[in-house]
Amino acid sequence: MAFRLRLGTLEGGMIGRGVRKFSGSPCLNLKSKFLSSIMSEDRLQPDPVIEAYKRDIDRSLLRQNLKLTVEERFLKLMELQQFAAELRQAGQRAGQ
Amino acid sequence: MTDFPSLIRLLTQNNVEFILIGGAAATAHGSTRLTQDLDVVYRRIPDNVGRLAASLAPHSPYLRDAPPGLPFRFDVETITRGLNFTLVTDLGDLDLFGEITGGGRYEDLLPHTIMLELFGTSCRCLGLKRLIEVKRAAGRPRDLEAVAELEALLEMKERQS
Numbered sequence: 082m083a084f085r086l087r088l089g090t091l092e093g094g095m096i097g098r099g100v101r102k103f104s105g106s107p108c109l110n111l112k113s114k115f116l117s118s119i120m121s122e123d124r125l126q127p128d129p130v131i132e133a134y135k136r137d138i139d140r141s142l143l144r145q146n147l148k149l150t151v152e153e154r155f156l157k158l159m160e161l162q163q164f165a166a167e168l169r170q171a172g173q174r175a176g177q
Numbered sequence: 178m179t180d181f182p183s184l185i186r187l188l189t190q191n192n193v194e195f196i197l198i199g200g201a202a203a204t205a206h207g208s209t210r211l212t213q214d215l216d217v218v219y220r221r222i223p224d225n226v227g228r229l230a231a232s233l234a235p236h237s238p239y240l241r242d243a244p245p246g247l248p249f250r251f252d253v254e255t256i257t258r259g260l261n262f263t264l265v266t267d268l269g270d271l272d273l274f275g276e277i278t279g280g281g282r283y284e285d286l287l288p289h290t291i292m293l294e295l296f297g298t299s300c301r302c303l304g305l306k307r308l309i310e311v312k313r314a315a316g317r318p319r320d321l322e323a324v325a326e327l328e329a330l331l332e333m334k335e336r337q338s
Binding site for chain 2: 125128130131132134135137138139140142143144146147150151152154155158159161162163165166
């Protein structure tokens with residue numbers, strides 16, 4: 082994580098853009114080039130903002146979801162939609 | 178409520194060429210986030226546009242959030258003249274994209290898809306890594322948390338494999 086955050090900082094925030102070239106000291110430029118060279122092209126470039134959001138992701142919920150089949154995930158989503166709709170209706174009734 | 182099984186079956190049984198993207202694709206990959214609509218990229222070739230229009234015609238497609246009574250017809254001509262459509266149907270909300278930011282058209286996304294077997298049919302879904310890239314490219318602040326979750330999922334899957 083620390084490595085990825087550092088790399089993201091070196092190369093700048095890049096949501097939806099290409100990697101912004103770092104134009105600081107030659108030493109840091111070399112470091113940046115080195116880090117880029119060891120990153121696989123298949124890997125996503127880390128973004129510091131997204132890394133910050135990632136810290137708060139509840140991975141236990143994700144693990145539970147990954148145990149389900151794709152079909153079960155959709156059925157669960159529809160149950161959640163139903164529940165949200167019922168909550169909205171209850172809220173409206175309470176506000177009347 | 179969007180009837181995901183019926184919408185997916187409707188499109189596949191009518192041989193519509195499409196790719197699941199957005200929140201529904203995220204759900205398929207394991208996301209826990211609530212999404213209200215089905216987002217798909219459809220192939221913009223005449224035959225497919227015809228199949229798309231014909232498959233939705235019996236389900237009262239109409240522009241979402243538009244005032245009622247507009248002379249809107251979701252037919253081949255409308256689809257050909259337009260590109261992306263946010264629709265409400267009697268099976269739920271359906272967003273149709275001819276092209277998406279950072280992802281391009283159906284043909285561009287095709288190499289980055291996986292096949293899903295669900296609800297007695299099979300359909301294409303954008304792969305997790307490409308889905309993240311597309312959401313990043315969209316650059317919408319409201320997507321940041323969703324992208325973070327998808328990246329966490331990708332890391333978990335990479336660790337498993």
